[in-house]
Amino acid sequence: MTKRDTPQNSMIKIVYFDEESASDYLDISAGGKTAATSEDVKERTKDVHAKVEAGLVAKLSWLPFLGASGELSTGAGASAAGKSILSKTLSNTILTDYLAKASEDRQVVQLRDLRVTAPKDSMAYMKMFTPYMVMLKMDEIPVDLARMDEVLVGAKGYYELLGEGVDGTKRVLRFNIKAFRNNYGLTDLGRMNLVFHGILVGKTFEHALGMEAEMSGGAGESTVTAVELVDGVDAHNEELLNVYDVILAGVEHAG
Numbered sequence: 001m002t003k004r005d006t007p008q009n010s011m012i013k014i015v016y017f018d019e020e021s022a023s024d025y026l027d028i029s030a031g032g033k034t035a036a037t038s039e040d041v042k043e044r045t046k047d048v049h050a051k052v053e054a055g056l057v058a059k060l061s062w063l064p065f066l067g068a069s070g071e072l073s074t075g076a077g078a079s080a081a082g083k084s085i086l087s088k089t090l091s092n093t094i095l096t097d098y099l100a101k102a103s104e105d106r107q108v109v110q111l112r113d114l115r116v117t118a119p120k121d122s123m124a125y126m127k128m129f130t131p132y133m134v135m136l137k138m139d140e141i142p143v144d145l146a147r148m149d150e151v152l153v154g155a156k157g158y159y160e161l162l163g164e165g166v167d168g169t170k171r172v173l174r175f176n177i178k179a180f181r182n183n184y185g186l187t188d189l190g191r192m193n194l195v196f197h198g199i200l201v202g203k204t205f206e207h208a209l210g211m212e213a214e215m216s217g218g219a220g221e222s223t224v225t226a227v228e229l230v231d232g233v234d235a236h237n238e239e240l241l242n243v244y245d246v247i248l249a250g251v252e253h254a255g
Contacts, residue, residue, distance in 0.1 A: 013097065013251035015194060018179040020090055021099040021247050025108075025199075029101055098248070103195055109244065111196040114163035116189045117172065121210040124159040127177070128187045159186060160209050163196070172204060172243040195252050198244030205238050234246075 016116045102108040116123040165171075172197060175186065207213060 011250045012253040015184045016249035018176045119209045194249045197248040198246045202243045203240040
């Protein structure tokens with residue numbers, strides 16, 4: 001479902017936010033005002049950061065590593081705390097600006113009521129389980145299972161999942177593995193009722209999501225088996241699916 005003529009619901013839980021893509025989107029949307037837009041975000045962030053930092057000094061001045069003076073800017077631990085606040089404030093500023101802009105942009109498609117799954121032979125399916133493989137001890141397997149997750153993270157930054165609507169239509173959702181928030185991950189997407197903000201970036205076949213197709217580079221090719229030749233099955237009638245790069249995923253409050 002991609003309707004925009006329904007009342008706007010407020011986002012109450014952010015599961016995924018591709019901050020870099022959102023920042024690029026805001027700059028591109030501003031046209032020739034990219035420098036001004038970026039500078040405006042920075043200035044607003046600094047103002048909020050200064051206020052929050054001042055409040056933090058008052059609340060945490062009793063901590064030994066901050067010193068008796070309570071000067072947040074002079075301690076190593078305080079410096080780390082300040083950077084954390086600045087990073088969080090900047091992220092929230094970009095999120096707020098993105099939501100305001102995307103709500104009126106029809107190029108940012110809002111996808112709802114989707115059943116999200118990973119094809120069983122895909123890299124996304126493998127990525128869902130590799131973090132748990134460190135617990136397995138299987139000496140007879142010549143592959144270092146504990147390092148498989150590390151290898152996948154280094155080899156592939158975006159992972160594709162299938163999103164199936166209530167009417168049976170499918171589309172491909174691509175996620176930046178580093179953009180998940182609050183310790184969520186790929187496995188959580190299929191368990192939650194989420195709205196996805198996506199930008200249409202291309203098309204692909206469902207079979208192209210498999211590891212074999214991806215590693216061979218034959219993402220757009222369909223192979224014909226002997227059985228299909230005998231039965232007269234057309235192996236090239238597979239439907240092309242829309243591919244969306246997901247910028248944000250979260251839970252909405254209807255009201």
